[in-house]
Every structure is written in structure tokens, then in C-alpha cells.
Amino acid sequence: MTSKLTTAKYGKDGVKLLRILRNGDWHDIAEYTVTVLLQGDIHTSYTSSDNSVIVSTDSIKNTINILAQNSQHVLQPECFALEIALHFLNTYAHINKAEVCVVKHRWTRICPSSSVQPHGHSFRRDGDDKRTASALVDATVSSDTPSIELKAGLKDVLLLKSTGSSFANFIIDSFTTLKETDDRVFSTVVDCSYTLNAPQNVSECFALASAFDEIAQGVRDITLDTFALEFSESVQATLFSMAQKIVEYHQLVDNVNYNLPNKHYIPIDLSFYQMSVGMTNDVLLPTELPSGLICGSVSRL
Numbered sequence: 001m002t003s004k005l006t007t008a009k010y011g012k013d014g015v016k017l018l019r020i021l022r023n024g025d026w027h028d029i030a031e032y033t034v035t036v037l038l039q040g041d042i043h044t045s046y047t048s049s050d051n052s053v054i055v056s057t058d059s060i061k062n063t064i065n066i067l068a069q070n071s072q073h074v075l076q077p078e079c080f081a082l083e084i085a086l087h088f089l090n091t092y093a094h095i096n097k098a099e100v101c102v103v104k105h106r107w108t109r110i111c112p113s114s115s116v117q118p119h120g121h122s123f124r125r126d127g128d129d130k131r132t133a134s135a136l137v138d139a140t141v142s143s144d145t146p147s148i149e150l151k152a153g154l155k156d157v158l159l160l161k162s163t164g165s166s167f168a169n170f171i172i173d174s175f176t177t178l179k180e181t182d183d184r185v186f187s188t189v190v191d192c193s194y195t196l197n198a199p200q201n202v203s204e205c206f207a208l209a210s211a212f213d214e215i216a217q218g219v220r221d222i223t224l225d226t227f228a229l230e231f232s233e234s235v236q237a238t239l240f241s242m243a244q245k246i247v248e249y250h251q252l253v254d255n256v257n258y259n260l261p262n263k264h265y266i267p268i269d270l271s272f273y274q275m276s277v278g279m280t281n282d283v284l285l286p287t288e289l290p291s292g293l294i295c296g297s298v299s300r301l
């Protein structure tokens, strides 16, 4: 034998669903894309074609849909993810670890111009950004009390500020062509994730549902407010400022990670044209790639 199986996990990716909760004409909705990955005594399915240990990924997809129908927590992504993960551990004795990631897509109630009230069952997508949540439930150490890890986040938030950003004092050597600037465009697509200091008790986790919602709102507000209101001396400094505030204001957050591309907008040289005096470089070329990519994590001390 010259090789062995070192990791084995499997499941269903991209399970899409819309759940409607009806209360007469007043509806709440949640649209999710869900990923489930399972681990456990499944190695023989890889090494010996033993399918008897496989919960089919089709059944995993069905389970997600059934849990969405029956869940007490379906509007709340952290709790919904935890509920799905627990289901697989509690249902199949040979499954000892479940990772569930849910992406919640934005739907916001329409406020008709003829009314002061938001509409009961009409919604609009008011942004491509998504809220994310993941639950990792692990019974490999103790099958009686599996450990619970909850993470959450925010992604695909496209931002741009047309001033209020500089970049100077960086290393200038024989490889450098970039000019220092005290005024530039700063554009990024926010990808933020944070670890929640979750209780190791399931009902205590579910009891924190509204705290998880408040944190998600707080993370979004801090990200947008910091970007808009603070002068940026670099993407690195702005990232640190955002992450520090999240850990400072939200006691349940232990660690926050941002991945921030620096989407370059390059001033177009119009000097070939007869320039009027004082004409500034206000036409820029949006570039897709390459972009900078600035990553960083901040943890509670």
C-alpha cells in the first residue's frame, strides 16, 4: 500500500430555495443557497465502492427543503444552518461532522409611494450583497456533546468612493512605476466573515437568534460607514479600522476577516487633446483584473 485516503467529505452544493411564511396577507420570505458537507465513517465508500454508508446527495437536498418547510428558525441564517447540521448528526449514527453554509439573498419589502406602510408580500432586490452563515457541528471528540462553531459574514458588497483615499510612502525601487497620490478612487467588493462566540448548548444558540441579526446589521453598518466617512490611507488601514470596530462593538464576535480587492480605476491620459487650463483627470478606465487583494483578520485579545 503506497497511499491512503486522508480526507473524505461530501454533500450537496448550491441548493436553492425560497421559503414563504404566511400570516394572512402578510408574508415573510427567505431565499437561500445552501451547501452541506458531511464527514464520518464513510471512507469505505471511497476505498471499497461501499455505497451502504452514503446518504445520497439527492437525499441531502431533499432534507434541506423539508427542514426549510418545518424549521422554527428558517428566517435566521445562523440558526437555520445549525438546525440543518444538527439534523444530519442526530439522524445518522455514522455521520460525526456536518458543515453547513447558507447564503441569504436580499429581499426588502417595497414601500408603495401611495402608502406609509411597507407592502405585506411584495419585495425588491435592493443590492447584490449577501448575508452568509455557517455552522460546523463536530461529534468526533465527544458524541454526547458535539462542539458547535458558528461563523457569519457579508459578501459581494460593491463599493466605490471617488475621493477621500490616498496612497503614498510605499516602497519605491527599480520595480516601481506607481505614483504616490493624495486623491484617488477607492473601489472594492467586500467579503467579510466573522466567528461567533457561540454557546456550546443548542438551545442557548437558538436563543441568540436576534443577537445574530443585530451583529449582521452592525457589521454591514460599520463596513459602509467606515468606508464612506473615514479618509483612507490604504486598503490595509481601512480594513483594520473596520475589523477593529466590529470586535470592539460586538462582544459575541471573536475574530473578523476581510478580503478586500483593490479594484483599480486608471486615469485616462487626455493630454493629446488641447487641454484647457486646470483640466483634471476625471475620466478613468475601470479594470477588472489584475486587482490588488488585501486580506486581514483581527481577533479579540
Ligand SMILES: O=c1[nH]c(=O)c2[nH]c(=O)[nH]c2[nH]1
Binding pocket: 167, 178, 233, 234, 235, 236, 262, 292
Ligand atoms: O491601498 C493600497 N494598498 C496597496 O498595497 C497597494 N498597492 C498598490 O499598487 N496600490 C495599493 N493601494
